[in-house]
Amino acid sequence: MNKSTYSDVLIGVVLLALAACLPWVVGDFAVTLAVNIAMFTVLATSWALFSGPTHYISLATAAFFGLGTYTAGIGLDYLPFWVLIPLAGVFGAVMAGLIGLATLRLSGVYFVIFTLGLAEMTRQVITYIQNATGQKGILISIWFMETTFYWMLVGLAAVIFIVGWLIGRSRLGFALRIIGDDEEVARHSGINTALSKVLLFMIPGAVAAMTGAMMAPRYGYIEPLIAFTPMLSFQVVIMALLGGTGRLWGPIVGVIPFSILWELISASFPNQTTLLLGLCFLAIVYLLPNGFVGLLLKIRARVSQGEGF
């Protein structure tokens, strides 16, 4: 079991406070970038909570995100915004539960394939519904400042870190690490592997949906192509793997440099973002199989070994 000391918690709280103060210190452009970074931090960290220990690569982030965006878009006519966010979370959890029950009993490959097409398929279905009902896009009538989005995301990130920390110390977290190491042994130790996986998968599902709902006002106008960007799933996977899923703070370490790199490439070579994604995937597999976290831990181990002799 992970030994989480109180100094870790203190560091976390301090960093969180610093992050919350950011908008008062930097200019407007930086805040926009910060919103993106915060959003990806939320998505990547919650992604890693499931895909890290189990090694099941989920590409469903965009689908959950879109579900949340549409929940907000459609629901704003009937419910206040602040109710829609947790509601989106519930929908996301339910959808994740269903997907999990269908695919997590099987090997990881089926799961990846299924989640790969999920966003595409959902987009097709929604486009069809829109064409059938004649409704084009959804206009969002409420508006927030960038800083509000930023704080909402930082708040959600804080919640995720707390949840992740608690899970790491819980039976469920332990069960999932065992499943990730050897699923057969997990089963024979008495773990209900299917249920554990499904339960944990509901977390990134709910979180991505809530994030989608939160971001809906930022888009202003909701359309299938906007709500369900398949790119989103791939970006989240890269950032989380780049940072490393071995630690709770791993994904952030991947999010920050990648987001900045993405902004730079989008600005200078807008058509080559796809190429960038591909090269990053390859770099991760060949150079950083355990992300930056893995690299840091290896260096630290070697340093302490060197000192030992």
Next chain:
Amino acid sequence: MSDHRTVLSLRGATKRFGGLIAVNDLDFDVAEHEVLGLIGPNGSGKSTTLNLISGALPVSGGTISLNSQIISTLPAQQITRRGVARTFQLVRLLPSMTVFENVMAGAVFGHRRRWGHEAEAHVMRMLELVGLDRRAHAHPSELTYIDTKRVELARVLVGDPKVLLLDEWLAGLNPTELEEGISLVRKLRDDGRTIVLVEHVMDAIRSLCDRCVVMSSGVKIAEGATEAVLNDPEVIRAYLGEDDA
């Protein structure tokens, strides 16, 4: 034979792989506190039988019961929770965790589930029992072969199982290690554990098992007191083949 109650019971247990019948209509009982040897030549179906009992494979026919409750229809994790624990032929330790954490896995999710300090204390007790208390924070990659087997044994014991299935646990050990291994299993027997021992090492069978069940080609060909069974001409023929009996 003994007035101990029956813990594990197989009735007509059968396993088919397509056209091949690996286990054919197998009947036997295991009494509480006894050490039952399950022996037979290669390919006789011994390991498959263990797989059926532990739930690693579903039965094609027949039933398996634990304390009079049928377990053959349950998935492996539930069978473990009910109290059947097993080791694997090829030792499977969790690669990313220490010895302590490996055993903890059995403590948290096994038959008798524990958590927190209670679990940690029990894990240390088990490690002491198998002689690994000083290597609790070692990694599987740093251990000798017999030590990895000790870890696995501790992991299955720590959940206080009702029945222990040892799948060729003594295989691949050099003479010194074999001595240590046999005395460890003897300690378990003296503690009153119920064990089904699948083995090829005859010395171990002789010194540890009160009773034996002998299988050949999926069928039970003999059952009874160890010495009697090992002298049974039918059994000798099965091991040596038809030509030289």
Next chain:
Amino acid sequence: MGILITGLLLGGTYALIAMGLNLQYGMSRIMNLANGEMLVAGGFAAFWFWTAGNVSPLLTIFLLAPVAFFVNWLIYVVILRPLVKRAKSRGQLEVDAILTTFGLSFVAVGLMLATFGGDYFSYQYLLKPVELLYDTYSLNRLVAFLAAVVICGALYLWLNHSRAGMSIRAIAVAPDSARLVGINVPRLSALAFALGGAVTAVGGALISTFLTLDASTGVIFTLKALIIVIMGGVGDVRGTIVAALMLGILETFVARVIDPGLTLAAAYLLFILILLFRPQGLFGRKQT
């Protein structure tokens, strides 16, 4: 009735594409998510030769196949084999293969975008009507179907009756035992992967005669090929063909009767049903 035949025609071509993936995943154990991009590349090649030099796609295939074979062989040996060597378990290899081929697919799309731009491309080839069983079909679909049948048939015979073919099937079923019988697993895995890529590229050339492609449509084809392979049972040739035909018919039905925009959703539904009720596929063996 028309739906049935059109569906079969489409399915036949799908079968060819799925065969490519089947060779790569079922036999050399690499889940190649860049499969669709290889298809699009094949289509591009056919397009280019037709519009630039009026060369029939049926002829382009003969040049395309060996080139694609070589390129895929290179990819396997340089990029994928190190993964096979370093993977400690089959699950690890699958994850690594997925991420790597994913990366490759993005690189391929990026390169294609840079070279050809993002426009759709299609061309008129054999756009003549043909009367068959009281209904009119397009000749190009028919020709593509026949070519696919010939190639699939040849592959089937080769896999079942030639030494190399049977060795490859042996690797799919039991790689460790195959090694023990003297089969050169690394070399044949490379061969299977290269062959799979060549077959996919040829399929792409054929499909481009009657479908519109662009640099980003690769992923949809990858998905369909994956669905077909899994539905039919990984590694099983007959299963792939049957599943491809089924998908072709289902898609055509959905496109004509319900809405052309729901074809992927229909394929998905089929996929979910298979996963729920028969994950080993129609012809596959249950994994112990």
